[in-house]
Amino acid sequence: MNLDKKIATRASYGETLAEIGEDKRIVVLDADLAEATKTNIFAKKYPERFFDIGISEQDMMSEAAGLASAGQIVFASTFAMFAAGRAYDQIRNSICYPRLNVKICATHAGLTVGEDGATHQMLEDISLMRTIPNMTVMSTSDDTETRWAVREIAKYDGPVYLRLCRLATPVIYGEAQEFKFGKGIQIGEGTDATVIATGVVVQEALKAKEELEKEGINIRVIDMHTIKPIDKELIIKCAKETKKIITIEDHNIIGGLGTAVCEVLSTEYPAKVIRMGVKDTFGRSGKAEELLSYFELTARNIIEKVKE
Amino acid sequence: MKITDIEELNKKATEVRLGIIEAVYGAKSGHPGGSLSCADILTVLYFNQMQIDPMKSRDESRDRFILSKGHAAPALYSVLANRGYFNVEELPSFRHIDSNLQGHPDMNKVPGVDMSTGSLGQGLSMANGVALSSKINSRGIRVYCLLGDGELEEGQVWEAAMTASHYKLDNLCVIVDNNNLQIDGTVEEVKSPYPIDSKFKSFGFNVINIDGHNMEEIIKAFNTAKTVKGKPTAIIAKTIKGKGVSFMENQVGWHGKAPNEEEYKQAIKELKKKL
Numbered sequence: 001m002n003l004d005k006k007i008a009t010r011a012s013y014g015e016t017l018a019e020i021g022e023d024k025r026i027v028v029l030d031a032d033l034a035e036a037t038k039t040n041i042f043a044k045k046y047p048e049r050f051f052d053i054g055i056s057e058q059d060m061m062s063e064a065a066g067l068a069s070a071g072q073i074v075f076a077s078t079f080a081m082f083a084a085g086r087a088y089d090q091i092r093n094s095i096c097y098p099r100l101n102v103k104i105c106a107t108h109a110g111l112t113v114g115e116d117g118a119t120h121q122m123l124e125d126i127s128l129m130r131t132i133p134n135m136t137v138m139s140t141s142d143d144t145e146t147r148w149a150v151r152e153i154a155k156y157d158g159p160v161y162l163r164l165c166r167l168a169t170p171v172i173y174g175e176a177q178e179f180k181f182g183k184g185i186q187i188g189e190g191t192d193a194t195v196i197a198t199g200v201v202v203q204e205a206l207k208a209k210e211e212l213e214k215e216g217i218n219i220r221v222i223d224m225h226t227i228k229p230i231d232k233e234l235i236i237k238c239a240k241e242t243k244k245i246i247t248i249e250d251h252n253i254i255g256g257l258g259t260a261v262c263e264v265l266s267t268e269y270p271a272k273v274i275r276m277g278v279k280d281t282f283g284r285s286g287k288a289e290e291l292l293s294y295f296e297l298t299a300r301n302i303i304e305k306v307k308e
Numbered sequence: 309m310k311i312t313d314i315e316e317l318n319k320k321a322t323e324v325r326l327g328i329i330e331a332v333y334g335a336k337s338g339h340p341g342g343s344l345s346c347a348d349i350l351t352v353l354y355f356n357q358m359q360i361d362p363m364k365s366r367d368e369s370r371d372r373f374i375l376s377k378g379h380a381a382p383a384l385y386s387v388l389a390n391r392g393y394f395n396v397e398e399l400p401s402f403r404h405i406d407s408n409l410q411g412h413p414d415m416n417k418v419p420g421v422d423m424s425t426g427s428l429g430q431g432l433s434m435a436n437g438v439a440l441s442s443k444i445n446s447r448g449i450r451v452y453c454l455l456g457d458g459e460l461e462e463g464q465v466w467e468a469a470m471t472a473s474h475y476k477l478d479n480l481c482v483i484v485d486n487n488n489l490q491i492d493g494t495v496e497e498v499k500s501p502y503p504i505d506s507k508f509k510s511f512g513f514n515v516i517n518i519d520g521h522n523m524e525e526i527i528k529a530f531n532t533a534k535t536v537k538g539k540p541t542a543i544i545a546k547t548i549k550g551k552g553v554s555f556m557e558n559q560v561g562w563h564g565k566a567p568n569e570e571e572y573k574q575a576i577k578e579l580k581k582k583l
Contacts, residue, residue, distance in 0.1 A: 027444070049444060051475070056467035062430040063471065066437020069415070069423055070449075071368060089427050090464075094434060098415050098424040 001206050005143075006168040009199075010107040012146035013164050014038020017075060017105075020154055021046045027067050029076040031057045036166075037077040037107045057082040061090035061104070068100035073154060076102060080109035080163060084125035095159050096134045103153050104129075105162045109139075110250030111278065111295060112167040112200050112288040121283035126198075127255025129161040130228040137228040139163035139249075139257075141202035144173035145225055152181055165200045165250075167288040172202065172223070184231040186238075190218030193244035193306045196235070198224045198257045201248050204292070207299035212306060219306060227257055235264045239271040246274045246305050250297060253277035274305050309391070311355045317523045320390065321351040322582045325552045327386025327399050329579065331409070333572040334400025338411070341562040343383035345487040345520070345547040346454060350387040352526045353452055362392040365419040369447045372422040372438050376431020377456035377485065378412040379564070384421065385409050393420035429462025431455065432482060436468055439477040439540075450534070454483045458490030460501035466511065472540040473512025480540040481533045482513070485520065487549035489560050508542035520545025553578055 017028065018041040026046075032055045034040040043050035053060040057078050064076040076083070083106040084091070095102045106125065113121050130137045138153070138160065140146040146164065153160045179185070184196070188209055197205040205221045212219055220242065222234060239245055245265070247258035258275030265271050278295050292298050311317050324347045332338040350373075354360070358371040375384045382402060389396040401407035408417040412426030423434050435453035442449035459465060472480055484504055492498045501507070505515045514536045518525040526545070533541035549563070550556030553575045567575055 027441070051440060053471055054467075054474075056464075056471070058430075058464045059433045059436075059467035059471055062433030062464070062468070063437040063440070065430075066374075066423070066434035066439075067441045068437070069434070070438045070441035070445075072441050072444075090430055090433075093424070093427040094430050 001203065002171045005171045007143040007171060008166055008168045009140050009143070009146040009164040010038050010166060012143040013105055013107070013150055014041045016147045016150040018042045018045050020151060023073070023154070025071065025073045026154065027051070027072040027074050029053055029060050029064055029074065031055055031060045031078040031082065033078050039077050057087045058090045061087040062094040064102040065094035065098070065100050068102050069098070074102045075105055077105045077107060079120060080106035080122035080125045081120055084128045084161065085122060088128055092132050096132045099134045099158055101157050103160045103162060105164060107164040108166045109163045110165060110200065111283045111291040112165050112250055114166070114288040114291065115285050117285035118282040123252045123278050123283060124255065125163060126227055126249070126251050126257060130260065134159055135228065136160045138226050139199040140225050141199055141223050142169060142172040144171060144175065144177055145179060148179045149225065163199060167200055169200050170203050172206065179225070182226045182229050182231060184234045185223040185225070186220055186234065187223065188218070188220040190220045191242045192217050193219040193246060194222060194238040194242040195219055195302055196222040196224050196245065196247045196257065196261055198227060198249050200250050201297055204297065204299045205248060205302055208302035208306065211299060211303055217306060224257060227260055230260050230264060232264045232268065235261055236269045239265055239269050244274065244306065245271055246276060246302065248276040248297060248302060251277050252280055254280055276301065276305065309355065314523045317351060317355060319583060320355055321348045322552070322579055323390055324351050324383065324386045326576065326579050327389060327396055328382040329553070329567070329572065329575045331382040331385060331399040331402035332566045335403035336566045337403060338382055338566060339379040339564050340382065340556060340566070341489065341549040341559070342377060342456060342485065342487060343380045344551045344553060344556065345549045346380055346383050346485045347552065348521050348523060349454065349483055349485065349526055349545055350383050352523060352530065354387045354391045356527055357530045358450070358452070362420065365393060369449060371450045372452065374423045374431045374435045374451070374453045375413055375425055376453055377428065377459050378425035381411065381413050384413055385418065388418070388420040394418070428459045429464040432465055432468035432472070435480055436471050436475070436477060439480040440475060442479055449479060451480050452483065453480070454485055457484055457486045457488065457495050457501055457504065458498065460484070460504065461499050469508065469511040469513070476538050477540045478537050481530065482540065482542040484542065484544045485547055486544055487547045489549045489558070489563065491563050493560060505544050512539055513542040514539050516541065516543045518543060518545050520547035521551055
């Protein structure tokens with residue numbers, strides 16, 4: 001993990017989108033947030049295939065469906081709150097029911113939006129999106145992984161929800177790292193505990209792993225970038241090989257990654273799962289790092305859970 | 309297959325209405341009122357206006373029709389069957405467990421259905437998407453979208469209306485099936501969308517008011533819409549809910565109810581007289 005080089009996954013998204021934009025099938029939509037979601041990079045390069053739909057997210061999602069029905073590969077971006085929240089019905093009925101080729105790349109997910117506070121901190125999107133049939137749900141943790149994911153979903157024919165964040169986070173992976181759709185990344189072989197994380201808190205899990213090693217406690221971290229379909233085999237393998245399973249996410253503990261892991265284990269290999277996340281409450285204003293501490297989602301909190 | 313003779317078109321519309329009754333009676337549920345009110349408009353679109361070929365239902369340059377008021381599925385299914393997309397004998401299987409004819413249109417199950425709809429207010433946005441794609445690729449597609457008058461109470465319709473005129477979608481034609489009735493009463497009683505024409509006008513549309521059961525007026529409106537450049541067209545079609553079946557006309561109660569055997573026989577008898 002390179003702590004000196006930090007980049008927000010929304011920026012990795014915007015840059016990659018502009019890189020793959022020469023494919024004329026690609027059309028990008030935004031809802032008056034192009035500068036924040038970073039679709040403005042694509043917009044500058046390919047203005048003829050960028051449409052600002054204005055502050056009307058429901059309209060944007062159904063427009064995306066129409067464009068996709070005519071053969072376009074559509075990337076639709078706004079904040080996670082207004083994508084998964086406000087436009088839920090449109091995502092379900094306009095996009096997922098007919099299984100149209102729309103990539104919802106939702107930025108500013110989770111607490112780490114920061115100062116804007118609860119109305120803008122989407123903590124239920126993984127839950128909402130993964131219950132819709134035909135939907136694929138991804139949540140990336142760093143620059144390298146996000147760049148891979150954007151290219152990967154462009155090639156996949158069907159609806160995808162990609163959860164991205166505002167906060168700049170360390171670059172975890174080198175260029176040589178291999179990623180596979182639907183397959184979590186195992187970091188370390190430790191057997192004292194498995195910490196399954198997704199998105200911005202993967203870095204916290206890695207920090208915890210390093211700290212614990214100094215004390216002779218060896219854990220492994222799973223970066224679960226694909227939440228649906230989830231990597232069942234890896235979850236079961238880790239439950240068998242390690243003493244403890246902990247999940248952590250910048251999301252409500254109800255319905256998200258932790259729940260998805262429990263769904264697998266409860267039927268396939270019953271095991272106790274410690275779920276870390278926002279404990280069924282709304283967020284609040286503050287700096288991103290302060291919020292992760294306030295809601296007990298830091299490396300320190302993970303270390304406590306491992307030792308408990 | 310293009311029908312230009314008005315008498316022939318009226319006859320075809322009656323056949324479409326017969327199909328609607330067969331579907332709703334076969335299902336023992338469904339929405340006859342709002343299906344019968346738009347039967348003439350759909351007949352003109354599919355038999356006189358749209359550049360389509362039932363043998364090439366996925367052709368990328370075909371004209372598109374999006375039934376935003378998806379509950380009028382019996383009308384869409386009947387016009388598609390009559391146009392040759394599938395057998396009219398399938399219509400009574402509407403809403404059955406083993407049928408492709410879902411309660412609301414599914415583009416992946418029924419040939420000729422251009423978009424899945426059902427949750428009100430979303431069709432115009434979808435139509436905009438198709439129209440935008442056609443513009444980017446210079447495909448020359450015309451996109452038609454039928455909205456209910458009660459559906460205009462959905463805010464998304466007006467978001468989409470703004471988008472359509474902002475992007476100058478002159479290849480888009482909206483038709484409002486203004487039958488004046490919704491489930492809880494007349495549209496004025498529930499939440500009035502009137503004046504519909506000046507609303508669309510102020511949203512930047514070219515607006516045409518017509519009698520939605522007059523074939524000549526319907527054809528003329530669609531032809532005029534094709535000549536208007538730089539803005540989308542909205543055709544406000546004054547219609548009668550339940551049109552063509554005497555006891556269903558202008559009755560709120562026939563919004564979402566199937567006829568019993570006696571009513572079915574009478575409806576078929578009335579319609580067949582017009583053939």
